Amino acid sequence: xxxxxxxxxxxxxxxxxxxxxxxxxxxxxxxxxxxxxxxxxxxxxxxxxxxxxxxxxxxxxxxxxxxxxxxxxxxxxxxxxxxxxxxxxxxxxxxxxxxxxxxxxxxxxxxxxxxxxxxxxxxxxxxxxxxxxxxxxxxxxxxxxxxxxxxxxxxxxxxxxxxxxxxxxxxxxxxxxxxxxxxxxxxxxxxxxxxxxxxxxxxxxxxxxxxxxxxxxxxxxxxxxxxxxxxxxxxxxxxxxxxxxxxxxxxxxxxxxxxxxxxxxxxxxxxxxxxxxxxxxxxxxxxxxxxxxxxxxxxxxxxxxxxxxxxxxxxxxxxxxxxxxxxxxxxxxxxxxxxxxxxxxxxxxxxxxxxxxxxxxxxxxxxxxxxxxx
Numbered sequence: 417x418x419x420x421x422x423x424x425x426x427x428x429x430x431x432x433x434x435x436x437x438x439x440x441x442x443x444x445x446x447x448x449x450x451x452x453x454x455x456x457x458x459x460x461x462x463x464x465x466x467x468x469x470x471x472x473x474x475x476x477x478x479x480x481x482x483x484x485x486x487x488x489x490x491x492x493x494x495x496x497x498x499x500x501x502x503x504x505x506x507x508x509x510x511x512x513x514x515x516x517x518x519x520x521x522x523x524x525x526x527x528x529x530x531x532x533x534x535x536x537x538x539x540x541x542x543x544x545x546x547x548x549x550x551x552x553x554x555x556x557x558x559x560x561x562x563x564x565x566x567x568x569x570x571x572x573x574x575x576x577x578x579x580x581x582x583x584x585x586x587x588x589x590x591x592x593x594x595x596x597x598x599x600x601x602x603x604x605x606x607x608x609x610x611x612x613x614x615x616x617x618x619x620x621x622x623x624x625x626x627x628x629x630x631x632x633x634x635x636x637x638x639x640x641x642x643x644x645x646x647x648x649x650x651x652x653x654x655x656x657x658x659x660x661x662x663x664x665x666x667x668x669x670x671x672x673x674x675x676x677x678x679x680x681x682x683x684x685x686x687x688x689x690x691x692x693x694x695x696x697x698x699x700x701x702x703x704x705x706x707x708x709x710x711x712x713x714x715x716x717x718x719x720x721x722x723x724x725x726x727x728x729x730x731x732x733x734x735x736x737x738x739x740x741x742x743x744x745x746x747x748x749x750x751x752x753x754x755x756x757x758x759x760x761x762x763x764x765x766x767x768x769x770x771x772x773x774x775x776x777x778x779x780x781x782x783x784x785x786x787x788x789x790x
Contacts, residue, residue, distance in 0.1 A: 436603040449587070500699060573649070603742060604738075744780070
């Protein structure tokens with residue numbers, strides 16, 4: 417049970433749980449509690465299907481590829497280049513999101529420090545990591561996930577007592593902000609990059625690859641449950657709900673807890689930020705043949721340039737990252753799966769209703785249009 421289900425599911429859940437959770441309480445408050453819960457539940461289920469589709473593509477392809485390689489193989493060279501470009505842009509946008517969040521977490525430790533210094537401190541430490549070529553550490557990724565879960569549980573404990581009283585004053589459904597949670601929820605549940613690792617894990621064990629189905633489903637749905645705890649805790653705290661959730665904690669939890677959250681949050685953001693920067697470097701070097709130093713310069717300086725150019729609205733950036741880039745990835749996965757499923761029966765699905773696949777395409781397309789126009 418542990419090796420076949422819990423461990424691989426934890427890999428996927430660990431990849432998914434991240435900065436996106438901090439946008440959820442605000443969008444839930446604006447769109448309505450029931451609206452937010454609907455998005456969290458529906459996207460949890462839909463992304464489970466999507467990751468199973470991607471697993472199907474990986475299993476049925478003899479050669480191992482990165483995501484871009486699968487896209488090139490099944491959808492053509494142009495689609496492959498486009499997916500590479502959008503992936504890099506999406507990573508850079510995500511890095512700007514982490515720069516913005518760094519201000520909020522450092523604010524818990526040093527509230528009198530100007531925001532400019534907070535951004536530059538976080539950026540400088542991350543830049544040193546990139547230029548010194550410090551490699552990703554598996555145990556660090558585990559600690560990051562653990563830190564975020566600890567933050568969520570602490571906030572849940574402090575806020576759940578006041579949830580019932582405060583939730584009664586919030587709307588259950590607000591049609592004006594009906595689509596507001598789309599990008600934020602999608603961003604918060606993104607975890608496509610972990611699917612190949614799960615498939616390779618079962619391959620190395622020489623186990624039935626169908627057994628990867630349950631951990632993929634559990635690994636996608638578990639973060640949705642964890643996120644729900646966070647939303648309930650934040651809503652239950654006194655005061656207004658801030659866009660990043662973190663700013664609203666000041667004055668509502670003990671100072672020692674603020675310091676603990678600030679330290680855990682800073683290191684979790686930093687480690688994830690350097691992972692994103694390394695992905696940008698790797699894509700530029702491998703897919704666009706950039707020189708190593710140039711790819712490093714792009715990964716280090718472009719997020720900071722974007723931030724100071726005015727791309728510093730936390731909620732808007734998360735909406736774009738989820739609504740445009742992750743939706744586009746979803747469309748590519750569905751199209752690849754449709755193409756490969758015509759050649760041989762699906763491994764992950766006994767039978768797939770065609771309506772569901774086209775519904776996924778429609779939802780992702782609507783999300784892209786909404787994110788680009790609003």
